[in-house]
Amino acid sequence: MSEDPVLQAMSELAAALRRFAVEADEVSTSFQRAARMRETGASHRDIAESDGALVGLMAGSLPAMLDALGQFRRRQARALYDEGLSMGKLGKLLRISRQRVAILISQQRALD
Secondary structure: OOOOHHHHHHHHHHHHHHHHHHHHHHHHHHHHHHHHHHHOOOOHHHHHHHOHHHHOHHHOHHHHHHHHHHHHHHHHHHHHHHOOOOHHHHHHHHOOOHHHHHHHHHHHHHHO
């Protein structure tokens, strides 16, 4: 049996979520440090220069996690559609519009 693309995407998403959780914890700790610094009179510039995590928040694992999530959604929608679910039923199942389902399936076909 060939590799299941949905399971592969699920595994990649799980790994991305783990990396995101670690980074989110680090950012949360940075936010707490920044709040303490601000309460003691530090400027926003001082805080930004002392803790790059605040400045680079969006540059880390969040984009990778969102990409992995998109890949999983496209592969899942395509697999369910290939197994006979209608776009309307898929939309209800995935809690998105039928039109969005069509876009996901179309995007996955283009990548296959």
